[in-house]
Each structure stands twice: as C-alpha cells, then as structure tokens.
Amino acid sequence: MVSPPPMLPTEGDVVVVGGGLAGLSAAWYLSAAGRQVTVLEKGARLGGKAGSEDVLDAEGNRAYRSDHGYHLFPEWYLNVKDLMGAIGLDYDAITVPGEKFISSFGTTTQSTTGDKADGGYGSAALWLSFLSSVLQLIVADDDELRPLSVAEFLEKRNGKGDFVAAARLRHESLLLKALANHAESMSALSVARMYRRWVIPASNILKPSWSALRGPLQTYFIDPLEKALLEVGVVIEKGVAVAGLETDADGITALRLSSNDHGDRRLETPGPVVLAIPPDALGLILGGDPPEILSDLIDVSRLRMAVMSAVDVHYSDQVKTPGDHFSIPESQQDLTAYDITRNWDPEELPRTVKDGDRVVRTILQVIATEPDGLELLTDPDVELKDRVLSEVERLDTVPIDRDASVIHVNQDAQLFMNDKGVDGRRPQVNHERAKNLYLAGDYCQSSIDVASMEAAVATGRIAATAVLTGRTVDTAPAVTRGIRIAEKVSRFIPRSWGLLRRVLR
Ligand SMILES: Cc1cc2nc3c(=O)[nH]c(=O)nc-3n(C[C@H](O)[C@H](O)[C@H](O)COP(=O)(O)OP(=O)(O)OC[C@H]3O[C@@H](n4cnc5c(N)ncnc54)[C@H](O)[C@@H]3O)c2cc1C
Numbered sequence: 001m002v003s004p005p006p007m008l009p010t011e012g013d014v015v016v017v018g019g020g021l022a023g024l025s026a027a028w029y030l031s032a033a034g035r036q037v038t039v040l041e042k043g044a045r046l047g048g049k050a051g052s053e054d055v056l057d058a059e060g061n062r063a064y065r066s067d068h069g070y071h072l073f074p075e076w077y078l079n080v081k082d083l084m085g086a087i088g089l090d091y092d093a094i095t096v097p098g099e100k101f102i103s104s105f106g107t108t109t110q111s112t113t114g115d116k117a118d119g120g121y122g123s124a125a126l127w128l129s130f131l132s133s134v135l136q137l138i139v140a141d142d143d144e145l146r147p148l149s150v151a152e153f154l155e156k157r158n159g160k161g162d163f164v165a166a167a168r169l170r171h172e173s174l175l176l177k178a179l180a181n182h183a184e185s186m187s188a189l190s191v192a193r194m195y196r197r198w199v200i201p202a203s204n205i206l207k208p209s210w211s212a213l214r215g216p217l218q219t220y221f222i223d224p225l226e227k228a229l230l231e232v233g234v235v236i237e238k239g240v241a242v243a244g245l246e247t248d249a250d251g252i253t254a255l256r257l258s259s260n261d262h263g264d265r266r267l268e269t270p271g272p273v274v275l276a277i278p279p280d281a282l283g284l285i286l287g288g289d290p291p292e293i294l295s296d297l298i299d300v301s302r303l304r305m306a307v308m309s310a311v312d313v314h315y316s317d318q319v320k321t322p323g324d325h326f327s328i329p330e331s332q333q334d335l336t337a338y339d340i341t342r343n344w345d346p347e348e349l350p351r352t353v354k355d356g357d358r359v360v361r362t363i364l365q366v367i368a369t370e371p372d373g374l375e376l377l378t379d380p381d382v383e384l385k386d387r388v389l390s391e392v393e394r395l396d397t398v399p400i401d402r403d404a405s406v407i408h409v410n411q412d413a414q415l416f417m418n419d420k421g422v423d424g425r426r427p428q429v430n431h432e433r434a435k436n437l438y439l440a441g442d443y444c445q446s447s448i449d450v451a452s453m454e455a456a457v458a459t460g461r462i463a464a465t466a467v468l469t470g471r472t473v474d475t476a477p478a479v480t481r482g483i484r485i486a487e488k489v490s491r492f493i494p495r496s497w498g499l500l501r502r503v504l505r
Helices: 021-032 078-086 123-139 150-158 162-179 188-202 217-231 279-286 373-377 381-393 453-469 480-490 493-504
Strands: 014-017 037-041 052-056 062-067 072-074 095-097 210-213 235-238 240-248 251-259 263-268 273-275 305-314 336-338 363-370 406-409 437-439
Touching (some): 014 021, 021 078, 021 217, 021 273, 021 453, 037 240, 052 217, 062 217, 062 305, 078 453, 123 150, 123 162, 150 188, 162 188, 217 235, 273 453, 305 381, 381 406, 437 453
Parallel strands (some): 014 037, 014 273, 037 235, 273 437
Antiparallel strands (some): 052 062, 072 210, 240 251, 251 263, 305 363, 305 406, 336 363
16 A cells, blocks of 8 residues: 655644754644744654664564663753653653763773773772872863863873873773763863753762663653654654755755655745755765855865764673673773663563573673764674673673674664864754744754764754744753862862872872
8 A cells, every 4th residue: 555645834833853862852842832834854763863673573573672772861861851852751660760970990901092991090999090180071161172082181180191191091991981972082072061961960969870760761762752743833844854954045945855655746935944854965965066055154074073883792591790891901993882671661672582481581782883974884883892792702601692682783873972172063953044934953063062862952942932923042951060070079179180090199
C-alpha cells in the first residue's frame, strides 16, 4: 500500500527541519505559543543522536531497543527537565540516580595520554589541587578563559610543575568521562561553563550529580515527546529531507524536499524555517557553493567535527562492571564505557534465550570518540567494531558475543567538539539579514556550550523564542546560585593554593 504524500506546510506555518531533540524542542515551544508547526525529518524515527535503534531477532521481531549513546542526564539539565515536565513526564520516576559526584578517581581512571594519573602525589593533595583548579575555572573571568584551552588556562594560572600536571590529568580524566572528549584542546570557557553548572548538584550532597533512564531513550523520552507533539497538533513528516535551499537578499525563498516514497518537491515562500540539523548536514544542503546570505551567517567551515560511535558489547553472561561511566584502562582509542542496561526495568532488557532458558546478559556500552571524523568514516564499520571489542575483551574473562554486539556510527550526525576560542564561532543567525531563517542544534550558540541533549533542547527553545519575539535570547535557567557558592569558596583559593603548594614542595 502506498502511503499518502506528506502534508506540506501551508503559509504561516513554521517549518522545523530535523527531528532531533533541538528540532523537537523548538516545535514544542512554538506550538505551546499557538503557532502551527511542521517537522520534516529525513529518517524513519525521531530523536536523531538521542534515540535508540531497533535490534531484530532471527525471526525479525524487535529483540530490544539499542540506545545510540549513553544518555546520562546530569542534574544541571534544567532545559531537558523543563521539557520533560511540560509533556507530563515525571523525571524522578523515569530516571535512576547515578553518582553523587562525577568522580575521576578509582581503579579504572586512566589519563588520555596513558600516564599515571596520580602524578606521584598522595590522593588528598591531588584532590585539593584538582578542586582548586575547578574553582579557578568556575570563578575566572570569561575574557581570560575565552582564548585558552583548559590546559593552557591551568598552566597560565599555576605554572608547569608536576603538581599542576597531576591536576590536569584529573581534568582530562573527568572530561573524558563526562563528555567523552579530550581536555587538552578543549575550550577553557566551555569547561568553566560546564563546571559552573555542576556546582548546583554538588552543592546539594543529597542529590545525584547525574541520572540514567530506566530504559531505552526512545521509549522513555522520544516516543512520549512525539506523542505530546502530535496531541497539540504538530505535523510530523518522517522520511522527508530538505535537500537544498533557495534564498534571496532577505532570507529563504524555497526549500527543496526529497523523499524516497514521494520523490522531489519544492516548497515555495515558506514562513519561518528552523534548521535543526547538524553542521555537516547543513553543509550538504548548502552544497559546495553556499548562497552569500548563508555563508557568513552559518560558517560551518570552522567547526571541528568528531565522530562518536557507540558499540553495544554483548556478553554471553552477566558481568560485574563498575557502576559508573569509566575509562577503559590503557585504551588505545580512549574508550569509555557504561553498563547501560544495569538500571533498566526488566521488561526492557534484551530477550536472550540460551539452552531454552531466558538468560540475563550484560550489555556494556562503549563509546569511541574520533576527533578526526573523516579518518574514521573511511574505515569500514566492522573494523572499528573489532578494534573496540578487542580492547574491551581485556576487561573481563566472560566471553563477548561478537555477532550480537552492535555498532552505531553516526556518520551523518557528527558531534561538534569545543576547541579553544570556539565560543565566538558558534553560529547564531542575524535576523536583520536572514528574516525567516533560524538555527538550532547542540552546536549553536547558547549558554550550555557543550554538545549534549541539554544544549540541543536549549537551542531549540532559543530558536522558538526568536521566531515568536524576534529576539535571540537564551532562556536557559540561570545558574547564579552555584556561581555564588563557588565565588564564596574561591575567596580562600589564592591564599590556600599558595600555601598548599609551598607545603607540598
Ligand atoms: C554516542 C553518543 C553518546 C551520547 N551521549 C550523551 C549523553 O550521555 N548525554 C547527553 O546529554 N548527550 C549525549 N550525546 C549527545 C546528544 O545525543 C546530542 O548532543 C543531541 O542529541 C543532538 O541533538 P540535535 O537535535 O542537535 O542533533 P541531531 O540529534 O543530530 O538531530 C538532527 C536531526 O536532523 C535530521 N536531519 C539531518 N539532515 C536532514 C535534512 N537534510 N532534512 C531533514 N532532516 C535532517 C537527522 O536525521 C536528525 O534526526 C551523545 C551523542 C552520541 C553520538
């Protein structure tokens, strides 16, 4: 049976291109304000990088939903919680608390350089050095942080000694865990912004610092979000991609659409258009020769891409894994891992039958971050899967089921990692120039500044506000309380830091 052609948006509708979290958040806040919204998503499911893929069993039935990423929710994800609350999801009921502090300590800690993380100092001194440097970052002036990487900032403030090097390794380790990203080149401003937000949960020791969902993200967040959007009248068209844009001096005049089922079409004189697709997808629709009006507004050429691939490592039995997100010791690929199903409700777990009995297996999710995405993309997936599995095999004696292990490489949805000085490069649209063009996505400008679900939802909200009010304002809840606490503590830093270093020398 041939499905009816998609309902094209009519005049005045807001078109949201991309059904990832950024696009869905824009659609929700626009619709809540009474606008008619159409979401065009090129894929067969919503959620983009925040979602799950169906893994089928031998009979072709869904065996389980395999998450495309860890999907950990730090306590400072205030925009995500706001959106969840707005669609009627009870955050505390659908999540399981994780660690109270994202700790970089423990037997599995490994620096990205492979050096020993304790740097020769006892752990209490190291703790103090690390904590002081976190506070230095939190209270530093943005102008000082902006041009520096986190490593350069720490060196500038504290010199190059072993003690500082040890604290730096802790940052590397923490950032590798929190963001699956290298600290060396990461923007000091982005890291400071993230730590400023961490102060909120850290200042309330009864709260966890992050939570995980009780099951696959598609089931627990994206499907309910889709349902809520449909209920308020948002039109969602899946399998429809924007293949090109036509513009004049004022903005977008037409969208060229393509779909496998219904061929190519053109949508003329659209109303506001929210492009909520990643930079590389933007590059594709802009083609090699982007129209002048777009090229200086959306300068995607200067953004550094990274491919993050997730591998579901299936063990044939249950494995005892650390309870938190950990780095794999001596990993050549800087792999980090998390036992994603440890907190899942039993009915969400993969159905695995062995010798006639239902057996519970461990699925360890491993994330590989490849800063040079292109290099990874030219490798066949199977090779990457093998490279990852052979590293993970060293962790445990329980055999891995290589055939059942699943890899997700997000070729067309790379992550934008923050290099130093990057915050000025994050795109934001000048509406004086492009009247009906709005951007959203985890790589766009917002006070979150780190590619994450929180940034995606925040930028969707910002785009919705811009469509509604003509003003680009960050609606993200302020983190003043955390910063005030950090400022108080940091008044003691110059004195205690100097004293501490003298004592340790
Ligand atoms: C392996 C992995 C693990 C992660 N773990 C976490 C985590 O634990 N916590 C966390 O907060 N974040 C995590 N993230 C990051 C988070 O998933 C992303 O930052 C966020 O989902 C990005 O949302 P987005 O809407 O900006 O982009 P996307 O999710 O990329 O959405 C873009 C959408 O646009 C669609 N699209 C693209 N081109 C077109 C076109 N031409 N026409 C129409 N549609 C188009 C795509 O199909 C996609 O659905 C992880 C990411 C990865 C890859």
